[in-house]
Amino acid sequence: MPDRRGRPQSLRRRLLRTVGIAAMLALAASGALSYRQAQHEAEELMDGHLAQSARLLLALASDRQDHLADLARPLATLAAAEASGYEAPLEFQIGRGDGSLLLRSQDAPNASLLATPGYTVIEHDGHPWRLLTVASSAADYRVQVGQSIRLRDRAALELASQAVLPMALISPMLLLLIYLAVRRALKPLDDLAGDVAARSPANLEALPGHRAPLEAQPLISALNRLLIKLRETLDRERRFTADAAHELRTPLAAVRVQAQVAQLTVDTDDRRRALAQVLAGSDRATRVVEQLLRLARLDPLADVARAADVDLAEIARQVFAERPPDGEGRQIRLRAADRPLQVSGDAELLRIVLGNLLDNGMRHTPPGSTITVFARRDRHQVALGVADDGPGVAPDELPRLAERFYRGRAARSEGSGLGLAISQRIAELHGTCLEFENLPGGGFEARLRWPGWRRSPAG
Known part of the structure; x- marks a missing residue:
């Protein structure tokens, strides 16, 4: 005071x-x-x-x-x-x-x-x-x-x-006894202050509370929660730095090599191809940076800040309408419920999830495949996701698909490996599940699932 x-x-x-x-x-x-x-x-x-x-x-x-x-x-x-x-x-x-x-x-x-x-x-x-x-x-x-x-x-x-x-x-x-008693009684606080002062970014372990008086326990608990958040923040920053350095090193090196090729070659066609590779490498680096920044913004959140009633069927229709035609003959279909499927969440984040799932399906299915964007209700649960009739994923890889920078052994195209990790984080913020499944008749399905769903009065 x-x-x-x-x-x-x-x-x-x-x-x-x-x-x-x-x-x-x-x-x-x-x-x-x-x-x-x-x-x-x-x-x-x-x-x-x-x-x-x-x-x-x-x-x-x-x-x-x-x-x-x-x-x-x-x-x-x-x-x-x-x-x-x-x-x-x-x-x-x-x-x-x-x-x-x-x-x-x-x-x-x-x-x-x-x-x-x-x-x-x-x-x-x-x-x-x-x-x-x-x-x-x-x-x-x-x-x-x-x-x-x-x-x-x-x-x-x-x-x-x-x-x-x-x-x-x-x-x-x-008076002397009172002074000694107060000094002794406050010694745990002095020790706590010294322990906090000794903390550094390299030492963010929880403060011991067994020696502190009962009145100081709420303070210690709050400080420990703060230390945990600080440690998580520093871990995220270190992980972001390491991820950015790891993922940007390859495309930037490729851009540099292709730029040197374009600079040294005298053949017009070779120069054009080298410049095209420079643009492709720049686009990939841009996607990686965008995905990393998006994941860095989502990591510190504890829940959805702008939660509201969201219609999953309407989100599916919007993502389907915004998707341009595929140049390799893939067909994109929509299967959305006629009635609203209301859940509480952030519509923009859920659109990002569905867009990531759709991009992932288009990158990893062969040309001519059929990809279905769906929002469906099955008894007491609703789901929003993407299904395809491609070859699916090896069963041992299913638990690792949402890991950062994991692309799978059978990946046919380049990607950042962050789209599913971002989708997993958004699912966690919404308190729902991101699931991957190989379909019995062939194909693969990735979905957000809300168990225990009840239809709202408006729906």
Whole structure:
């Protein structure tokens, strides 16, 4: 994904930023909750300390009422002792049930001992104080203990800070762990990028996907499909180059030889024959180039781009009408169904197939033969093709007829050997079959066959 300036963003940086921010927010929220909880627990702890101290002082006052004056000095010393960082100094007052004061610490608030028992907040020396008033069961003694809320808050803050401190110390380590985890998690992508970068036209094998994470599998599958297509394209280009070099070498060499003969000969008839051979060689080279270019255009296709309803009978009639008379006495007949035979396909490509089959039949049948162009229906299938009454083809050659540049052992005329290969490719694009068969009564038939055909409502 590009940034606002159009530059690509690093996935690793985005993950680190996103996960790091999320982790820090989670730590901050957890720290805030821990701080509040620790502060609340510290407040309850100090209130419990107040209650415990008040009950202890009340017990001392009740048990040692005759020696209460002797307790003044040690209690005052205890109250004045320096408190720890987690404990606020405690001040107290001890009195009788009627509210008369018996004993108090030096900095204790001067509050009435007749206050309602329980916790209360008062002002003392300009600061709030937390007081607890308790009375004995016989109501003959009352005790009041208190702590400065400011000092209590300081102690609570100290406790809460100690609870949050580990989280603050863990944060850098957590960020480091997140960085290492993201780096390790993205390492398969780095390896994949290095593997793709190492690919070259000489190495287009599929990328291994067993080490990549599940999320990267669709990417690897798409890259492998792309590599397969690229390999097929390069193979087609190499094959086209090799085929062109192989097939053009002979006619061009012949053209050169005949041109040299025409250049060096002084006899008019010899020169005319040499020039005729030059023209024939040029025509053959032109046919080869046209067929190669047509095959090169068909090879990359996956299906028919301009598929539509096509009438096979009409195609047969068009190809028959366009064929000029044969100069060697061959008869061309038409046998097309009266009703439309509708299939889905490209009419121009199907005309090329039928034209190739007809040309092939005219080249490989003896003069005076009969060639039939047909479009017929036989139960649940339709066929478009050419049949002749010639000698046929050797059975072992039938599977090889659609191979590129294969002309057969008994070929009587020159050809590029690409017409049937082009017809085979067009048949594949239409999802149909190109079949060759020696007829039982003699002759040969080449056809496109659509099995499982059903008549359309229009037909």
